[in-house]
Amino acid sequence: MEQVNQGVRENVYPQAAQALYRTLSQVAISAVTPLAAVIVALACGAALLWLNGFNGSDVVTVMIFGSFQDMRSVGEILLKATPLILIGAGLCVAFRCKIWNIGAEGQLYVGAIAATFVGTSIDGLSVWVHAPLVMLAGAIAGAAWAGIAGYLKVRFQASEIVTTIMLNYIAIILTSYLVTGPMKDASAAYPQSARLVREAWTPRIVSDMRLHVGILVAVVLAVALYIFLQRSSRGFALRVVGQNPHAARYAGMNVGRNIMIAICISGAMAGLAGAFEVAGVTHRLYQNISPGYGFEGIAVALLAGNNPLAAILSGGLFATLRSGSEVLQITSQVPQVLVLVIQGIVILSVVAFAKLRDIIRIVA
Amino acid sequence: MSQKPFLRIDNIRKRFGPIVASDGVSLEIQEGEIHSLLGENGAGKSVLMSMICGMVRPDEGEIIYKGQSVRFNSPREAIRQHIGMVHQHFMLVPNLTVAENYILGQGSALRVINDMDEVHAKIRELSDRYALDVRPDALIEDLSVGEQQRVEILKTLFHGIDLLILDEPTAVLTPQETDRLLALMRDLVKDGKTVVFISHKLDEVMRVSDRISVMRDGRVVNTVNVADTDARGLARMMVGRDVGMELARNPANPGPLVLSVENLTCRSETGLPAVRGVSLHVRAGEIVGIAGVSGNGQTELSLALSGLLPVDGGRVVLNGKDITGLDPVRINASGFSHIPEDRHKHGIVMSMSLSENTVLQRYDQPPFAARGMLNRRMISEHTRDLIKRFRIKSRDEDQRIGDLSGGNQQKLVVARELARNPDFILVNQLARGIDIGAMEFVMEEMLKQRDSGRAILLISTELEELFAICDRILVMFHGEILGELPPDRTRLDELGLLMAGKTEQPALAG
Ligand SMILES: Nc1ncnc2c1ncn2[C@@H]1O[C@H](COP(=O)(O)OP(=O)(O)OP(=O)(O)O)[C@@H](O)[C@H]1O
Ligand SMILES: [Mg+2]
Numbered sequence: 001m002e003q004v005n006q007g008v009r010e011n012v013y014p015q016a017a018q019a020l021y022r023t024l025s026q027v028a029i030s031a032v033t034p035l036a037a038v039i040v041a042l043a044c045g046a047a048l049l050w051l052n053g054f055n056g057s058d059v060v061t062v063m064i065f066g067s068f069q070d071m072r073s074v075g076e077i078l079l080k081a082t083p084l085i086l087i088g089a090g091l092c093v094a095f096r097c098k099i100w101n102i103g104a105e106g107q108l109y110v111g112a113i114a115a116t117f118v119g120t121s122i123d124g125l126s127v128w129v130h131a132p133l134v135m136l137a138g139a140i141a142g143a144a145w146a147g148i149a150g151y152l153k154v155r156f157q158a159s160e161i162v163t164t165i166m167l168n169y170i171a172i173i174l175t176s177y178l179v180t181g182p183m184k185d186a187s188a189a190y191p192q193s194a195r196l197v198r199e200a201w202t203p204r205i206v207s208d209m210r211l212h213v214g215i216l217v218a219v220v221l222a223v224a225l226y227i228f229l230q231r232s233s234r235g236f237a238l239r240v241v242g243q244n245p246h247a248a249r250y251a252g253m254n255v256g257r258n259i260m261i262a263i264c265i266s267g268a269m270a271g272l273a274g275a276f277e278v279a280g281v282t283h284r285l286y287q288n289i290s291p292g293y294g295f296e297g298i299a300v301a302l303l304a305g306n307n308p309l310a311a312i313l314s315g316g317l318f319a320t321l322r323s324g325s326e327v328l329q330i331t332s333q334v335p336q337v338l339v340l341v342i343q344g345i346v347i348l349s350v351v352a353f354a355k356l357r358d359i360i361r362i363v364a
Numbered sequence: 365m366s367q368k369p370f371l372r373i374d375n376i377r378k379r380f381g382p383i384v385a386s387d388g389v390s391l392e393i394q395e396g397e398i399h400s401l402l403g404e405n406g407a408g409k410s411v412l413m414s415m416i417c418g419m420v421r422p423d424e425g426e427i428i429y430k431g432q433s434v435r436f437n438s439p440r441e442a443i444r445q446h447i448g449m450v451h452q453h454f455m456l457v458p459n460l461t462v463a464e465n466y467i468l469g470q471g472s473a474l475r476v477i478n479d480m481d482e483v484h485a486k487i488r489e490l491s492d493r494y495a496l497d498v499r500p501d502a503l504i505e506d507l508s509v510g511e512q513q514r515v516e517i518l519k520t521l522f523h524g525i526d527l528l529i530l531d532e533p534t535a536v537l538t539p540q541e542t543d544r545l546l547a548l549m550r551d552l553v554k555d556g557k558t559v560v561f562i563s564h565k566l567d568e569v570m571r572v573s574d575r576i577s578v579m580r581d582g583r584v585v586n587t588v589n590v591a592d593t594d595a596r597g598l599a600r601m602m603v604g605r606d607v608g609m610e611l612a613r614n615p616a617n618p619g620p621l622v623l624s625v626e627n628l629t630c631r632s633e634t635g636l637p638a639v640r641g642v643s644l645h646v647r648a649g650e651i652v653g654i655a656g657v658s659g660n661g662q663t664e665l666s667l668a669l670s671g672l673l674p675v676d677g678g679r680v681v682l683n684g685k686d687i688t689g690l691d692p693v694r695i696n697a698s699g700f701s702h703i704p705e706d707r708h709k710h711g712i713v714m715s716m717s718l719s720e721n722t723v724l725q726r727y728d729q730p731p732f733a734a735r736g737m738l739n740r741r742m743i744s745e746h747t748r749d750l751i752k753r754f755r756i757k758s759r760d761e762d763q764r765i766g767d768l769s770g771g772n773q774q775k776l777v778v779a780r781e782l783a784r785n786p787d788f789i790l791v792n793q794l795a796r797g798i799d800i801g802a803m804e805f806v807m808e809e810m811l812k813q814r815d816s817g818r819a820i821l822l823i824s825t826e827l828e829e830l831f832a833i834c835d836r837i838l839v840m841f842h843g844e845i846l847g848e849l850p851p852d853r854t855r856l857d858e859l860g861l862l863m864a865g866k867t868e869q870p871a872l873a874g
Pocket of ligand 2: 409410452531769770
């Protein structure tokens, strides 16, 4: 051993302590930078509000803690966290494979459409069958929608950034068409679909709250995706393809297939999020079923450093900020644009700090 | 030595976590000399030079440059003091032109655009003066490795240098290109510049240096004048024992045919014909070499054999199975191992750990995987075993491979490919960056593989490498095999002629 590792001072720390030190410092670096990003962003936000004549620190306090009033409001936060965690964790997988799927929003919409179809056109199943079937339909539709962009990339080298954005427009417009046309509830004045049959609804956790089991599914899937990426053979191949496609090919990995798998996983997660919005929250399909969860999911994944496990936390954080800003809009004079600006600052600083984290890793 | 040193390094220390890369290193460089730096893989040569040029900051110690204590916080500050370095891995942006690469990160963007003509003119002038053959408007990605190297060197000249540091510049060069580089170094010294040269090739070092320093375990253990030493002495200083220049080997005992290539043709990535009807056969228990000046289709031949480049015509049969044009998955599965020419492109994933790189091909096969999940314990154990057997200097198996020294990265690739228990091993440049001690070990390993009945095809631009272990040497020129010779040093002239494309014997050769 000594002869092998000349130049390594093994007696400075015992082996185990070294490993512990390394793990701890890595955890510290990974955890501290996103936290710092959020704090810096909120401080900037407070300063911005102050310049606009508001009491910045109060407003920011409301934004963070305003929504933690009672169990019900916590439930509302978790309700918003559900799609963010699902989408964020899914995008972690795509981003690790260096696939820039910007189309989670569109994948969410087609997931919602498929869920609505399965939830309205079938009747008489038990809730044990129908509710999961709706989720499955959403996931498959989302995966297929993302798969289009994946196929175009693999087959024609079309940039997935462009194709997924285009597919977003198509999915959103398709939804508008369906709820004003073929799927429209004939008895309703507004463009909306028929109500899903009861058995298709995603079961609630507590009967008098809107929160549904989707949050549990989201957490479980995020953990599963983490294990998939870090511990499974397929996850390993996805990471190699992302890091060095030449080496992947040399090693005998099918680059195209791995790209398809990664993008379809992220699409399935977004589609599932769409299914939960319909089956768990609104119970009908509407024109604007998502307030931009698909885009916010990108920030969730970035803040999580493309780690699905961390996406649970960052999804929760973004949901909190979102709820807080709703409270703000109701209780204060702060214009909504300013709230959006603050959210934007959070995302920007997350990206900046992620870069910084890489630099720290290199130096340390 | 009453003369004040041009550059003095005084008791510098640098650690990366538990790894001590520089352990109180001291070194003096005189003005106007070519000073070579030798040392085993991981001895700390690259790290030391990175500290001089501002890439890495020392933990302790002092750098005294032109009589002043300096502390550079970035390569830019070092460049301003006229210190230039060409790194072991090139640092050029592939999709920019030469001129664009030079002005990258220099001054204000607006001013630069105005001066672009001037930049081009200056590049042309320097290129002419030192016969570097660099065109300012060439795209980096279109250039060969040798050309990129000259671009890197000219870049330092462009920014102005008094001190030029070259980190293993010859590892990727052909012998002809190396000669050119050594001549350039002498020209630079004539112009009053100082050069630090890192290499594992003792003959080059002996040919070009004024003084030589040997590093070991993060320290300089000796500095000698070139007149006072020889290759043997240097080797002993480096490794601490005599390195046999001649390997003991048994005569080959060729068995059944393992690889047969018939009339293979393929084009390069740019679409030009590169391999034109190559036929060759490798039997179990023999090492067949392919000699040739680089750029004669060797790269494409190895890529085509391993399934990374489409085959236009001909047949490749491995163990009786036609593997022509199959994808690498199936070629790998047929008992095919490949030590690639460009380890950073194909061989390793820089950002992943040693363990992960060890199972690059076998990540989904037992015993490293079961039911779709990685068996991390087995992977770690196997990697630890390779680290030990091949003396790969590393913290542990979880270290990022990109943090290893260049030679140690190569050792892992060699170790991995041999450990896969192949029937056939394709090697394109075995020695790239490996020190002489490790080189001896790796060559002995190859011979052991041969004696245990593997078939080996060794493509190399280094004749020494070929003579040392090959049983037959084929010569490749312009995409064709021109002839075959035994590994007999007395027939060096003949080999040289073939490599230059001359098939007929001169009339008077008699
Ligand atoms: N960024 C880094 N992080 C951790 N360890 C490092 C880093 N850079 C270098 N090292 C370690 O420092 C030691 C010295 O490395 P260095 O690259 O200087 O070796 P070298 O003498 O240039 O070897 P070679 O001949 O193989 O290029 C090695 O053990 C290497 O693993
Ligand atoms: Mg080095």
